[in-house]
Amino acid sequence: ILNVEQSPQSLHVQEGDSTNFTCSFPSSNFYALHWYRWETAKSPEALFVMTLNGDEKKKGRISATLNTKEGYSYLYIKGSQPEDSATYLCAPVRDSNYQLIWGAGTKLIIKP
Amino acid sequence: EADIYQTPRYLVIGTGKKITLECSQTMGHDKMYWYQQDPGMELHLIHYSYGVNSTEKGDLSSESTVSRIRTEHFPLTLESARPSHTSQYLCASSAWGGTEAFFGQGTRLTVV
Numbered sequence: 001i002l003n004v005e006q007s008p009q010s011l012h013v014q015e016g017d018s019t020n021f022t023c024s025f026p027s028s029n030f031y032a033l034h035w036y037r038w039e040t041a042k043s044p045e046a047l048f049v050m051t052l053n054g055d056e057k058k059k060g061r062i063s064a065t066l067n068t069k070e071g072y073s074y075l076y077i078k079g080s081q082p083e084d085s086a087t088y089l090c091a092p093v094r095d096s097n098y099q100l101i102w103g104a105g106t107k108l109i110i111k112p
Numbered sequence: 113e114a115d116i117y118q119t120p121r122y123l124v125i126g127t128g129k130k131i132t133l134e135c136s137q138t139m140g141h142d143k144m145y146w147y148q149q150d151p152g153m154e155l156h157l158i159h160y161s162y163g164v165n166s167t168e169k170g171d172l173s174s175e176s177t178v179s180r181i182r183t184e185h186f187p188l189t190l191e192s193a194r195p196s197h198t199s200q201y202l203c204a205s206s207a208w209g210g211t212e213a214f215f216g217q218g219t220r221l222t223v224v
Contacts, residue, residue: 004154031210032210034210034212034213042217043116043202043214043215043216043217043218044202044213044215045215046212046213046214049210049211049212051210089155093210098143098208098209098210099157099160100157100213102147102154102155102156103154104152104153104154105154
């Protein structure tokens with residue numbers, strides 16, 4: 001079973017500030033890495049699916065990088081807004097059967 | 113917007129009752145999943161299916177059962193609910209490969 005660690009567990013950020021958090025995972029048998037945003041009372045929604053070492057993806061003010069050799073991914077949010085408040089989940093994919101293995105998430109709270 | 117639906121959203125039921133949580137998707141996805149999640153914890157895979165008449169148990173042992181008679185429908189059944197089954201249950205689906213998963217809004221089950 002893969003061990004996925006996300007840090008920090010929770011984060012309070014002032015509106016307008018930029019922030020980032022980490023997803024660590026075993027680098028062996030890597031196939032892909034997913035990032036999801038889960039807002040309260042809603043369903044988790046995919047942000048990025050990343051597969052290549054060195055990959056960098058961007059969606060508006062949110063971006064992510066991937067290092068498959070050392071087993072980590074960073075998620076960055078530039079100029080945080082109240083609507084960014086959510087739990088951000090990462091999930092590496094096993095190559096054998098494409099199963100997602102979930103981290104516990106980073107809960108982000110934006111203070112106005 | 114994702115076309116995957118779960119019912120009911122909330123359910124409070126007495127110990128010993130049989131319950132079925134419904135999950136349907138209209139995206140034609142072959143892969144479907146049931147996850148269990150307790151507050152602040154990871155999503156744990158309890159069942160998955162790769163197509164009609166295919167069901168497998170996930171990493172987390174569960175007393176529930178599932179069926180996949182039609183591509184779009186993946187219900188989860190508990191024959192005799194217990195307080196230890198109190199949790200949130202999330203259904204998801206995806207296309208083949210490591211593509212993103214689409215989630216239902218979840219069923220929050222409380223067994224009293």
